Amino acid sequence: MLRSTLINISMNRPKWVFFAVLLLTVLAGLQIPSIKVDTDPENMLPADNAARVFHDHVKERFGLYDMIVVGIVNNSAGGIYNQQSLSELQQLSDAIVQMDGVVSQDMMSLDRVDNISQEGPGTIRFEWMMKQVPKDQAGIDQLRASVERLPLLNNTLVSGDGQAAGIYVPITKKSESYRISGLIQTEIGKLSGNNEYYISGLPVAEDTFGVEMFIQMAISAPLAGLMIFILMWVFFRSFLLITAPMLVAMGAVIITMGLLIGQGYTVHIMSSMIPIFLMPIAVVDSVHILSEFADRYRPGEDPKKALKEVLGHLFTPMLYTSVTSAVGFASLAFTPIPPVQIFGLHVAFGIMLAFVLTITLVPAYIISLSPKRMAQMKDHNIDEDDNSFLGRLLISTGRFSIARAKGLLMLFVLVIVGSAYGVAQIQINDNPVRWFKPDHPLRVADRVMNHHFPGTYNAFLVLDKTSDLRSGLEQTLLARAAKEGVELQQKLDSVKVESFIEYTNALINLFDQLSYDDSANETMWLDLLGMTEKAQIGSKYFLTPEAMKYVDDLQNFLDQSEYVGKSNGLPTMLKTVYRELQGGAAEQYRLPPTATAAAQTVLSFQGSHRPNDLWHMVTPDYRSTVLWLQLSSGDNQDMSRVLTLVEGYVADHPLPDGVKLNWAGLTYINVVWQDEMVNGMLKSLIGAFFMVLLIMVVLFRSIKIGLLSMLPLTVTILFIYGLIGLVGKDYDMPIAVLSALTLGLSVDFAIHFLERTRAIYRQCGNWEQTVAEVYKGPSRAISRNAVVVAIGFTPLLFAPLVPYITVGFFLATIMAVSAVVTVMLLPAVMEMIKDKDSLFGVKPGMKESTHD
């Protein structure tokens, strides 16, 4: 059998075991330096996810980039409208525009945008808004008036209260934002005035998180190792003993991480926590072995005999606890989130590896000890006696559970009901900026900027007009040509371009030329040309009054919502330029009356310094347009509210024929992957539950005990999530991931508890005696393990990043709660079951011997 082979090899050939483990560890360790950290929440979605593909496509079509927003705040009465603030703004903007990785032509700040204004009757003026900082207050007042006149700039480049100005820095790659924001910070350091500076924007938050995550990993993982080491020393007071579990933990962590990195996976926020998850889990089994070995071994005896006994006795429960934990983590593979899948599968692998290392490395280690050291081990009695504090506490707990079984059950039923209520209150929400602590500069910047400005979070509402323009036009053209007996199809086929506008342009040029070359048919060619031009005008859908009005109305509706700070779009630009063309009076702020008027308004706008800003609002074929929504909150909940608002609006005001509405932008993408995760987690939780239940039934060969073993963890999970709901803590990414893995971890206690209870009952056949026994040895081991695991996670509490703290806190709580529930609830429930013989599968007269 595999079991005996493994154990025999490790006891007879300890050196082989050491060498093999060392070799594997070194091989894996060599992979670790090629680590690649990935912090992009977009990668929470698979690369081929529809929403993500659309988002990328929108960015490409509209030339949109991820943006860093630099804020300059001056709280004095005049706000940033003073020479010194404006000069600093210009100095900063000049420095930023030169930085590598910045999309310089699309950068937006007061000194890089155009002003369109009136200069006397009938004269319109295009000029830089602030080519130079005005020399006097009159000039500055003029500047302020100009900004406030232009809806595209007001409250975007300068806040409505005039106290803050923004520099919008588009960057080529999101992964550059930490580096670029560092460069910007250096430039800010060179400024001496009394302005405050802030750097915000989702890309910075996401990229900065990655850098801090890396640091965090380098600190937390060793700290967790140290913590477990100290804890075990407190329990066992013997470095000799502790060394073995520590070796198992380190081996498991290094090999697992090496495997992950070696396969070419990036280390994402979840996988960065693998060492911290693995370490406590990995030491637990070794602790069981060592505890039992120290109990059984008598100095002078052959240690192999005692070891064999211990391993034979513990193999099955250890295997099953490892399998269940692994199943809990592996169930994360059911989520549609790739980084979570990778995390789950690798931790599952790590747990199974830790199991193999425990039953090979630990025996090999014990066998290699000299008899003298072995004797030393006995001195440090591992098992506390029944009079220790923990011992006494557990014994009285046992008595209490049995005596007050009914009351306890009532209490647990109440807890379950309360928890169910709490679960119903759960708020699903996340926001990458909140992954930082409230005093982090990014959080501060986020607060200040969103206080002054309508919002630094971007969402893009995209409208696409779809219809088959080409075949309609071709039919008309062919019919006209056929009348003259001219074969046109071949000529049409010779034009090979995808876009309708380019196709019609090519046809127009072709017909124009033919009207010249083939003058016999001049009239026909000119007719065809006219038809094509007409079709082309009609194809520019978002310049038509119907389409413009729909978008404008939608924008007005959104602007009234409290969740949308501000919206910018094609109608904003059209109305502004139209107003200035018409003399600049406020009542002229309206849409051009016809499609040609709109086209000519656009042409006027294109005579500016930044004509390409137009293509961030509409595609050159005018068949797709995007509204840029500035949101003051990046909470998924608030983004979801905006989605619901628009859904409602579209239900009341149906989209024009052939128009499709879609969303893009990082804030939206976050909502998408959160939804996927919430659903995925539910699936993974249910999947894991039934897998573990099945394993329990197989393990105990009893449906009743199988069900019983699921009881503590069910209560625990309900309780924890109920608590989250009641306390009002948002159900976010780390919380979601916890659910499935809790299942695998907390069932361990039930396995050990029920396994021992059944074994003892089968031996003595007396329930009272069984309970008394169980509350001595097994309960102590359970409690100790709960403490080891729980405290093993505590270094996470000192992390600078909130998701780590959350995971640390809840895992520790879960461990503690499930241990308590196991030792209190299970005996109480069993007390209530009358037929103990049937429960534990004892046939009359039968007495079972111990495992082989």
Added chain:
Amino acid sequence: MIKQLFTTFVAGLTLTVSAQLCAADLTDVNEIVKQANLAAYYQGADGRSEARMLIQDSQGREQQRQFTILRRDHEDGGDQQFLVAFSRPADVRDTVFLVEKHASTDDDRWLYLPGLDLVKRISAGDKRTSFVGSNYFYEDVSGRNPEEDNHTLTDTTGEFYVLENTPKDPDSVEFSRYQVWIDKVSMLPMKIEYYDVGDKLYRRVEVLETETVQDITTVTKSRVSDLVSGASTTMEFRFIRYDLGMDSAVFTERSLRNPPRQWLKRPE
């Protein structure tokens, strides 16, 4: 007339005594600049041409513009009149720009938008703004006044005079300097490269094709490339005619609403 004679003379030289040309290299930078300015913007006493613009953005998407340019010089190197009438895309057809270019003061510019039935005067302001959304600036179309820059002749190659130019008023422009390659024979600026304040090359204007029209070496295809974004605009000129004898009245505000069909019409 004198000018035409001059060009004929130059063309004649190219054909017959090109060897002697080297010996006749110009060394006075002001003379080079003056001749280049004339060759590029003052051919004939007046002229017409049809331009087709292909604007290609950084993603390779194309837009097209088609317009007819009428030009009349008050005097060579001095004031000029321009009328630009759009024919395509059809939704901006009959949009007209009218420019009175002054050598010593700001230009006067008018715009007519038929869809809004609106004549607007455009304030002089900045001439380095986009020409109808292309990568050309207004100034590239009508010509930058040579007086605005300091010029130095940095190199004379077999084919070109290479000039280095810096603005007299750096605050009025977005470049810190530009280099220009002037063809020694035609005196046409064949390539201009602009550098930003960080001395990074960011913009290139180049002549791609020339033709001799009525004995005048004339640019028929040119391109402006935005080297930062990767966008570019190519402009082709066709149906070019010089010395049509256009009257100054062609270039009045009246022509905005009533374009001079006689001259806009394609010559037979």
